[in-house]
Amino acid sequence: MVAGPYCTKLLADLGAEVIKVEQPGIGDEARRRGPFLDDVPHSERSGLFFYLNTNKLGVTLNLGCAKGLEIFKEIIKETDILVEDRGPGALDSKGLGYGILSELNPRLVMTSITPFGQSGPYTDYKAYPLNSFHSCGEGFVTPAQNPFPERPPLKQGKYLGEYEVGIHAALATLGALFYQRATGIGQNVDISKQEALIAMSTAELSFYPNLGVVPTRGTRGYTVGGIMPCKDGFVEICLYSEQDWRGLVKLMGEPEWAEEEEYKDTSSRAEHSTEVQQLLTDWLMQHTMEEIYQQGQKLRVPIGAYYTPKDLLNSAHLKSRGLFAEIEHSELGRITCPTAPYKFSKTPWRKERGAPLLGEHNETIYHACLGYSKEDLATMRGLGII
Amino acid sequence: MQALSGVNVLEFGGMLAGAITTKHLALMGARVIKVESSKRMDITRVQHPGAHSALIEAAPTDTFMTNETNLNKLDVTLNLRDPKGIGLAKRLVEISDVLVENFRPGVMDRIGLGYSTLKKIKPDLIMLSISMAGGTGPEAHYTGYAPIFSALGGVGHLTGYPDGPATEIRFPVDVMVGTTAAFAILAALIHRNQTGEGQYIDLSAREAASCLIGESIMDYTMNGRSRSRDANCDEIMAPHNCYPCKGEDKWISIAVKTEEEWASLCQAMGNPSWASEERFADSFNRLKNREILDNFISKWTAQYTHYDLMHLLQKAGVAAVPSFNAEELCSDSHLNQRGLLVVVDHQTLGAQTVFSPPAKFSLTPAKISTAGPTLGQHNRYVFGELLNLPPEEITSLIESEVIC
DSSP states (O other), rough: OOOOHHHHHHHHHHTTOOOEEEETTTOOOGSSSSSBBBGGGTTTOBBHHHHOOOOOOOEEOOTTTTHHHHHHHHHHHTOOEEOOOOOTTTGGGGGHHHHHHHHHHTOOOOEESSHHHHSSSTOOOOHHHHHHHHHHHHTTHHHHHSOOSSOOOOOTTTTTTHHHHHHHHHHHHHHHHHHHHHOOOOOOEEEEHHHHHHHHHHHHHHHHHHHHHOOOOOOOOOOOOOEETEEEEEEEOOOOOOOHHHHHHTTTTTTGGGGGGGGGGGGHHHHHHHHHHEEEEEEEHSSSSHHHHHHHHHHOOEEEEEOOHHHHHHOOOHHHTTTTEEEEETTTEEEEEOSSSEEEESSSOOOOOOOOOOOTOOOOOOOIITOOHHHHHHHHHHHHHO | OOOTTEEEEEEOOHHHHHHHHHHHHHTOOOEEEEEESSOOOOGGGOOOOOOOOHHHHHHHHOOOOHHHHHTEEEEEEOTTSSSSHHHHHHHHHOOSSEEEOOOTTTHHHTTTTOOOHHHHHOOOOOOOHHHHHHHOTTTTTTOHHHHOOOOEEEEEETTTTTSSSSOOHHHHHHHHHHHHHHHHHHHHHHHHHHHOOEEEEEEEHHHHHGGGGHHHHHHHHOOOOOOOEEEEEEEESEEEEEEOSTTTTTTEEEEESHHHHHHHHHHHTTGGGGSGHHHHHHSSHHTTHHHHHHHHHHHHHSSSSHHHHHHHHHHOOOOOEEEHHHHHHHHHHHHHHTTEEEEETTTTTOOOOOOSEEEEEESSOOOOOOOOOOOOTTTTTIIIIIIIOOOOHHHHHHHTTTTO
């Protein structure tokens, strides 16, 4: 729904020709997930689906019948990369496992994304995005600074872990493609969501085997600074040096308390952490996120604002960077979404097309590329093959 | 043979995101040379406040983090304030395919190692800069660490309890930025091998975070709704939360999507009478009454350990996975069988446990071959064997603090 499609979106956005294969009449799960344009649920109006599938071609194919499998194999013969998230053994059981596909196309790089990988005692265990996030150890320590000790640990963002798995899968896929381009030989890449997400948290997890410490939601945080409330939201203040602290004092207009003995250096402030945090909060609550962030950064204090989606869209900096682009789509009209965080000087992010409608490119792929006649297409549509 | 055997990479900057970028490449077989100096060390070389004093004495500039984030790399120390240091850096560029840096924007230009200079030395160089806000725009010079760019990126606001504060996210955001950067580098390498053309890549850490909340951003651009945090909730699934288990701070995540899964969960719970009440009769009702539902389920889960519940519910076809902590993951039978933990012998830290690369390649495995280097551990090798400087010249460069 998210991890696999995000992986291939990253490739499509950089120019790969990605064909998304969906089940006729049903399509990707993300089509049934919001947000929907004007809150009208419709398989062609999902913002989630749109974002995850920009620049791809879309076909429908029924893998439950012989003709469907045959067509799938025809496509595979012309393909460098197959990314699938069907679950361990699912493609094998249809006769589309790596062994068979690599015989048809030895250059094929096949990346399989599953909750727990292709082997091991949990390989067949089920996990939705929530379960996968909590399977990696990062959920257990979220939220940091443990505002409500009696409450459960949390996932991050909405689908943050799934996107992160998608990036890991895309990286590994390109590693295998790099090798394929050099040698002509493909391979199979096994991506376990759990392990990809563990790789995100190794710094925290390493405390246990190396120092015998089990990090919890309560062991994270700063004695002074960190996440702090302000007039209209929250700010993040990282005070790593005395210079950072001096900058913060200047930002607050050099209040008298800051000159007192108990706040004179890092260790004395840490000792009086509760008082310092209160004094800072008193000042912060009189100012907005944007004031604190902009003025603080001008004084070179490492301060950030906890931006909302709306704030991101209104950011002059992000506008000047062109992070958001308008893309034309037949059902959604002109629609704005994020592009990419990297700017390539020679091979820029492309804005070829929005997400495909269900089966939008059946004719392009089956007729123009694979050579089926239009009559064949009509028959296959009638039989529910495409 | 590994996927990136023969690819040569240089790393400058000493921040985590850059170190993670090249760690990924090193695990896939690239030769990575990390350039630092004893005056400007990698951020992870600063001791953790909890470190034992004996450890600090034995390894004053190495931590488990330095090891973990620099596996497989070579390490040299160069004084980049000295023109001779810059000269040597340029010679290293000559023998490299990729350069990754995460100084503040403008620093590489100022010290004479900007892309326009380096591409004259090495025309097909791929150079990637990581900074908090990117190399252009009004906030390009702003400063910050992972908690700040995760805040600015919008992921912090979307994480937490609805009635609580936003959430600080640290290391995972650095890894996410580094992984994104490594992906971009491979795309550029594939392009270079096809066309002979190198290029410059400007990567913004806060933008990398914003790209992971695309659906929330689109709710705003499509419907004018600026979303906030929703704890563990889902928009259509219930139950969908972490539930308390036997023991202190033990939790299991349970997520139910289909009626079949709901029936299986009810059966596993022994079909209690509350579960057949009308307010839980279908997905829609369960979603509307999820708080009451969560209370009921919590009373049941609290009687079992999270491991027992996972096995019990998974056998019944219900997605249930503990919210694992570090200790549990490091002793978990599944992960052990998958080879999660690897012990490396670090020059000063001794035996260190690290985590194996997440992607399993059938033909060109990513692997850990050496521990993270100590400061300047490979000065002799890199300057002597790779740049062919005679030993006495290296000695004199060390004495004159060019290599330092």
